[in-house]
Amino acid sequence: MATETATTSINTEECINDILGTIDREREREIVSRRFGLFDRKETLEQIGELLGITRERVRQLEKSVVNRLKSAAEQGSVPRVPDIQTEFTEHLHKLGEIARVSTLTEKIGSDVSKLQQARIAFLAQLCPELVVINEDDHYHHAVGIKATRDEAAVKADVTKLIDTIKKLGQPATIGEITTAAGLSTGTGDVKQAESLASISKHLATLNGRWGLIKWPMVNPKNIRDKIFVILKEHGKHMHFNEIASAIKDSEFKRKDVTTQAIHNELIKDKRFVLIGRGIYALKEWGYEKGTVSDIISDVLKQEGGPLHRDEIVKRVLKSRYVKETTILLNLQGKSQFKRVAKATYSLAE
Numbered sequence: 501m502a503t504e505t506a507t508t509s510i511n512t513e514e515c516i517n518d519i520l521g522t523i524d525r526e527r528e529r530e531i532v533s534r535r536f537g538l539f540d541r542k543e544t545l546e547q548i549g550e551l552l553g554i555t556r557e558r559v560r561q562l563e564k565s566v567v568n569r570l571k572s573a574a575e576q577g578s579v580p581r582v583p584d585i586q587t588e589f590t591e592h593l594h595k596l597g598e599i600a601r602v603s604t605l606t607e608k609i610g611s612d613v614s615k616l617q618q619a620r621i622a623f624l625a626q627l628c629p630e631l632v633v634i635n636e637d638d639h640y641h642h643a644v645g646i647k648a649t650r651d652e653a654a655v656k657a658d659v660t661k662l663i664d665t666i667k668k669l670g671q672p673a674t675i676g677e678i679t680t681a682a683g684l685s686t687g688t689g690d691v692k693q694a695e696s697l698a699s700i701s702k703h704l705a706t707l708n709g710r711w712g713l714i715k716w717p718m719v720n721p722k723n724i725r726d727k728i729f730v731i732l733k734e735h736g737k738h739m740h741f742n743e744i745a746s747a748i749k750d751s752e753f754k755r756k757d758v759t760t761q762a763i764h765n766e767l768i769k770d771k772r773f774v775l776i777g778r779g780i781y782a783l784k785e786w787g788y789e790k791g792t793v794s795d796i797i798s799d800v801l802k803q804e805g806g807p808l809h810r811d812e813i814v815k816r817v818l819k820s821r822y823v824k825e826t827t828i829l830l831n832l833q834g835k836s837q838f839k840r841v842a843k844a845t846y847s848l849a850e
């Protein structure tokens with residue numbers, strides 16, 4: 501039995517037993533408890549049918565019939581515990597933005613956040629007339645909301661609106677910016693509700709205070725390379741690979757236990773990153789190109805189409821490489837592809 505904390509007055513196991521006690525037939529109690537995973541893992545229609553010696557379709561029919569009877573009785577106020585459960589769930593949901601994942605609601609209700617407890621919370625919420633339950637599928641996480649604020653259709657319509665708005669923005673944004681762009685009003689409560697709606701979508705993710713599509717590395721980095729990209733993008737300028745490693749360890753990423761060597765290896769492999777100095781990397785999208793210092797000098801002179809004073813060459817090279825001026829000068833003076841054509845002035849060799 502789960503240990504309840506002082507944060508809740510509800511003992512979910514007792515509530516479940518009291519509610520199941522209103523079901524007369526043992527077979528129907530068995531179906532409900534097994535289908536919703538109220539005492540053990542959830543079971544499929546086939547598994548339950550095989551156990552009880554009935555067809556899969558018959559299990560589905562009985563489950564639907566029993567749950568509908570319980571819901572109808574709950575609306576009449578004749579199911580034990582439901583009024584108190586509904587009151588407590590509603591209080592938490594108001595604080596969470598009117599809707600929340602089942603896992604989030606479970607965290608608020610007590611210290612037990614196990615899958616078993618989440619299954620019980622979801623089942624109890626389904627019997628509350630004033631609550632709406634969004635079942636988990638390819639698009640939504642299992643969630644519970646306040647029906648008076650949004651019914652199921654309204655929840656899904658507003659989530660779709662948030663997704664479409666983020667797609668149009670084309671980049672991660674704060675939930676306030678997204679709320680405004682989506683036309684969901686701009687009050688504090690509206691922003692909180694928008695954030696809660698976004699959290700139940702399997703197509704959205706958040707990182708560092710910004711929301712975006714789950715396929716975007718900036719909000720959902722899936723590997724070391726993506727995490728490096730996020731760190732550099734957030735920092736806004738070049739970083740040494742040791743700095744990148746430290747930043748990843750201090751980040752909000754789920755998995756941060758990566759070695760400095762692994763980070764350096766990924767920096768070398770990924771075309772998004774450009775080495776611009778000794779151990780120093782920048783993003784290619786900032787205008788950097790791969791190549792040695794002499795390669796960059798050659799590009800500068802080619803773009804100019806003629807000779808340049810060494811000071812101007814140094815100035816232009818430093819825009820794309822984080823190296824010492826002496827390194828540039830040594831390349832100018834020591835590489836055969838460059839020749840001095842006047843005092844401190846160089847061009848490409850013929």
